[in-house]
Amino acid sequence: MTALLDTITMALGTLRANVLRSVLTLLGIVIGASTVVAMMSLTEGFRLKLTSDFAALGAGAFQVQKWPALQFGPHDHRKYERRPDLTREQGEALRELPHVAYVSIEEWARRPESLSTRERATKQSISVCGGLPDYERANGVDIALGRFISHTDVQLGRRVIVIGADVQDTLFPGQDPLGQEVRVRGVPFEVIGVAERQGSILGESKDAWAVVPWTAYERALGKVRNNNIAVVATTPDDAPRALEEVVAKLRRVRGLAPQEENDFEIFSNDTSAQLFDNLAKMVGAATFGVCALALLVGGIGVMNIMLVSVTERTREIGIRMALGARRRRILSQFLVESVVLSALGGLVGVLLGAGLALGANAIWQVPASIPAWAVIVSLASAGGAGLLFGIYPAARASKLDPVEAMRTE
Amino acid sequence: MDDALILVEDLCRHYVVGGETVRALDGVSFAIERGEWVAIIGQSGSGKSTLMNLIGCLDTPTSGSYRLNGADVQGLADDALADLRNKEIGFVFQTFQLLPRATALANVELPLVYRGMSRRERRARAEAALAAVGLTNRMHHRPNELSGGQRQRVAIARALVGEPSLLLADEPTGNLDTATGEEIIRLFDDLHRRGHTIVLVTHEPRLAARCPRAIRLTDGRVVGDGPGAEVATLGAARAVHG
Numbered sequence: 001m002t003a004l005l006d007t008i009t010m011a012l013g014t015l016r017a018n019v020l021r022s023v024l025t026l027l028g029i030v031i032g033a034s035t036v037v038a039m040m041s042l043t044e045g046f047r048l049k050l051t052s053d054f055a056a057l058g059a060g061a062f063q064v065q066k067w068p069a070l071q072f073g074p075h076d077h078r079k080y081e082r083r084p085d086l087t088r089e090q091g092e093a094l095r096e097l098p099h100v101a102y103v104s105i106e107e108w109a110r111r112p113e114s115l116s117t118r119e120r121a122t123k124q125s126i127s128v129c130g131g132l133p134d135y136e137r138a139n140g141v142d143i144a145l146g147r148f149i150s151h152t153d154v155q156l157g158r159r160v161i162v163i164g165a166d167v168q169d170t171l172f173p174g175q176d177p178l179g180q181e182v183r184v185r186g187v188p189f190e191v192i193g194v195a196e197r198q199g200s201i202l203g204e205s206k207d208a209w210a211v212v213p214w215t216a217y218e219r220a221l222g223k224v225r226n227n228n229i230a231v232v233a234t235t236p237d238d239a240p241r242a243l244e245e246v247v248a249k250l251r252r253v254r255g256l257a258p259q260e261e262n263d264f265e266i267f268s269n270d271t272s273a274q275l276f277d278n279l280a281k282m283v284g285a286a287t288f289g290v291c292a293l294a295l296l297v298g299g300i301g302v303m304n305i306m307l308v309s310v311t312e313r314t315r316e317i318g319i320r321m322a323l324g325a326r327r328r329r330i331l332s333q334f335l336v337e338s339v340v341l342s343a344l345g346g347l348v349g350v351l352l353g354a355g356l357a358l359g360a361n362a363i364w365q366v367p368a369s370i371p372a373w374a375v376i377v378s379l380a381s382a383g384g385a386g387l388l389f390g391i392y393p394a395a396r397a398s399k400l401d402p403v404e405a406m407r408t409e
Numbered sequence: 410m411d412d413a414l415i416l417v418e419d420l421c422r423h424y425v426v427g428g429e430t431v432r433a434l435d436g437v438s439f440a441i442e443r444g445e446w447v448a449i450i451g452q453s454g455s456g457k458s459t460l461m462n463l464i465g466c467l468d469t470p471t472s473g474s475y476r477l478n479g480a481d482v483q484g485l486a487d488d489a490l491a492d493l494r495n496k497e498i499g500f501v502f503q504t505f506q507l508l509p510r511a512t513a514l515a516n517v518e519l520p521l522v523y524r525g526m527s528r529r530e531r532r533a534r535a536e537a538a539l540a541a542v543g544l545t546n547r548m549h550h551r552p553n554e555l556s557g558g559q560r561q562r563v564a565i566a567r568a569l570v571g572e573p574s575l576l577l578a579d580e581p582t583g584n585l586d587t588a589t590g591e592e593i594i595r596l597f598d599d600l601h602r603r604g605h606t607i608v609l610v611t612h613e614p615r616l617a618a619r620c621p622r623a624i625r626l627t628d629g630r631v632v633g634d635g636p637g638a639e640v641a642t643l644g645a646a647r648a649v650h651g
């Protein structure tokens with residue numbers, strides 16, 4: 001025990017004596033470790049965000065879109081563009097399916113809007129949707145004040161609006177918004193309801209939205225030809241059946257031949273998890289590659305510096321041997337030095353990587369969450385590289401002849 | 410003679426340098442009993458340090474045999490030799506051989522580190538050893554912050570700290586003024602009285618004369634072996650006493 005402690009103290013002592021050199025040597029290791037931690041933190045952050053996004057869909061709900069939610073790798077943008085739009089009629093056709101309870105057909109503007117009253121305006125960050133009463137169920141909205149959009153609102157094309165908690169906060173701080181007027185692109189809508197706060201996930205608010213009846217939306221803001229369709233199954237257990245029915249129905253109404261692939265995308269908790277796992281795997285593989293390379297470079301750096309250290313300290317090694325250090329003891333001294341050096345590099349890398357991830361999160365609101373295992377893996381692989389690449393220099397040190405070693409300058 | 414601590418017979422140590430053989434030691438034989446104090450005297454290059462390295466189990470002879478405490482040193486494994494050097498032998502090297510980056514205290518502690526002694530105990534012992542050579546107020550200095558004589562005293566403290574049964578000192582007073590040198594010799598005298606075996610290399614006849622026994626080397630051969638006072642004044646005499 002004393003021996004190990006002594007060896008570590010010795011190692012730290014010699015590293016302190018060569019701070020600059022140690023730091024330069026460790027660059028590779030630092031880069032490797034920080035890459036792992038930063039990439040894994042971002043991946044983990046996205047995973048948490050997606051999970052929570054789709055949790056908001058509610059049990060037994062899934063979504064149909066023309067565009068894939070996440071695109072990665074080489075993909076053909078035009079392939080998706082060429083797909084026919086998802087129309088209102090196609091959405092309505094889903095209502096008759098036996099295991100479908102609600103169908104929310106949604107028109108989303110391409111860009112977020114700024115909402116305003118006479119006194120105040122929000123930032124241009126509010127997603128405005130033209131929707132149906134089913135929106136409420138399909139998106140897990142709870143109404144805090146007032147009511148949601150009704151069938152009559154839709155039929156009559158009433159200019160009414162249900163707002164998320166962020167809109168309430170900004171436009172009506174401490175006021176009752178019901179019956180008040182909110183302008184979207186200058187068109188006035190009457191507030192009929194306020195949604196319960198859903199909170200924010202990893203820095204991104206879930207309350208920056210508003211819904212108006214689709215009829216009013218098209219009249220006031222223009223028609224969005226492509227719709228998103230959210231479907232809720234009769235019960236959560238029926239969701240797989242509902243999904244099959246929806247796919248079959250859509251293929252029929254969109255006139256697909258049996259051999260053609262689906263020209264629409266379905267997102268449920270399961271498919272999104274799958275999609276994300278694929279993405280995470282690719283990110284993981286890329287990270288692993290970068291890391292392995294950085295560790296290799298770093299490891300060679302460590303080996304080089306340890307060889308230099310052995311040469312510089314030949315006399316010291318001779319003295320230690322003359323005074324009774326066994327060869328093994330010299331070996332372990334240099335191995336521990338190499339491991340401590342690399343692990344320190346790993347530690348710096350972990351801190352740097354965590355800093356990068358959290359910085360990206362703070363500046364660009366990129367979701368980030370630092371997984372403990374990434375920290376452990378980084379430190380362990382850095383230390384492992386130190387061990388592996390320290391073997392040769394340490395073996396060299398332990399094989400020196402004491403008399404010869406003491407004669408060197 | 411079987412109970413001799415050191416028994417060397419026809420010991421040779423040759424170096425081959427650029428195709429030429431340097432006979433640093435060329436057939437050396439003698440025995441040193443436990444508790445003896447022996448001076449090795451000879452001119453520069455006569456092979457004194459080479460002999461010390463062999464006796465100290467640091468080097469292996471080209472030929473001949475060396476028995477330490479009855480055991481054939483050539484038959485011992487590396488680890489056994491390291492342990493032997495650590496526990497039984499105290500070295501004062503001609504060139505001090507202090508660790509440049511370590512303080513005097515850390516240098517003196519070093520043999521105890523390899524003995525696996527607890528931090529507290531080895532610190533206490535190292536402090537005591539440094540006090541014995543009069544360096545209490547220089548314990549936290551590094552070798553390059555010490556004078557030559559002070560470095561030599563650190564080296565002596567390091568050799569003594571483990572209370573070795575065999576002390577090998579290569580010119581231990583070479584860098585010291587007469588008064589300090591005298592103190593060191595008194596320290597050795599004290600050790601000798603307490604039963605330690607001491608082999609002291611010196612080129613000073615005056616010092617060798619004070620040792621109970623001296624061995625004179627010339628060109629790697631023993632040319633004199635007897636009471637210190639006699640051998641010291643022998644000059645380059647040929648007579649070999651048994």
Ligand SMILES: Nc1ncnc2c1ncn2[C@@H]1O[C@H](COP(=O)(O)OP(=O)(O)OP(=O)(O)O)[C@@H](O)[C@H]1O
Binds near residue numbers: 451453
């Ligand atoms: N590693 C070596 N390689 C070649 N020759 C060596 C080596 N070590 C010692 N010698 C030679 O062996 C001879 C004896 O050297 P040694 O160091 O034993 O002398 P010494 O008696 O200690 O001298 P000094 O009083 O100057 O210290 C010298 O001629 C020296 O050149």
Ligand SMILES: [Mg+2]
Binds near residue numbers: 457458459503579
């Ligand atoms: Mg010498």
